[in-house]
Amino acid sequence: MAGWAVFDTAIGACGIAWGDEGICGAQLPHASAAGTRQRMRRRFPALAEREPPAEVAALIADIQAQLRGEPRDLSATRLDWREVPAFHTRVYRIALGIRSGSTLTYGDIAQRLGEPGAARAVGQALGANPFAPIVPCHRVLAAGGRKGGFSAPGGTDTKLKMLLIENARPDDQPSLF
Known part of the structure; x- marks a missing residue:
């Protein structure tokens, strides 16, 4: 089920949104988790905040590791390109x-x-x-x-x-x- 989530990283609370076609957006942190959450609501008004499915949870863990300085290859991430020029x-x-x-x-x-x-x-x-x-x-x-x-x-x-x-x-x- 499509949705979005906010998660903590070494540089602040990031956001991620997903749907049937893959990741439809990600967000670097604002000054606070509340700011990131507000940005995600504005960017993805048709989606609700929810617990990420396993594939997205694994990606979140990789992003968290990357932002701690542990190299991760995110190039195989399934991205939803439909709205991208x-x-x-x-x-x-x-x-x-x-x-x-x-x-x-x-x-x-x-x-x-x-x-x-x-x-x-x-x-x-x-x-x-x-x-x-x-x-x-x-x-x-x-x-x-x-x-x-x-x-x-x-x-x-x-x-x-x-x-x-x-x-x-x-x-x-x-x-x-």
């Missing part, structure tokens, strides 16, 4: 392949898309990421390893916190390996 889907699929502790730049992703002039569009797509932290948009940096933007609550401070948890550094040479 085609270009964004292409960007998110590349971002899903960025390993914990590694980074790419917006330009790197644009190159991999075969659209080298699309770095700004890549950044805009990542800013609309409905699946953070499953799709690890925090691992995508601006040119030269600069932190770039981050539209999640807490902005670039949250991005830097997540990168530090993963032992990645914004001034590292971006790499998938």
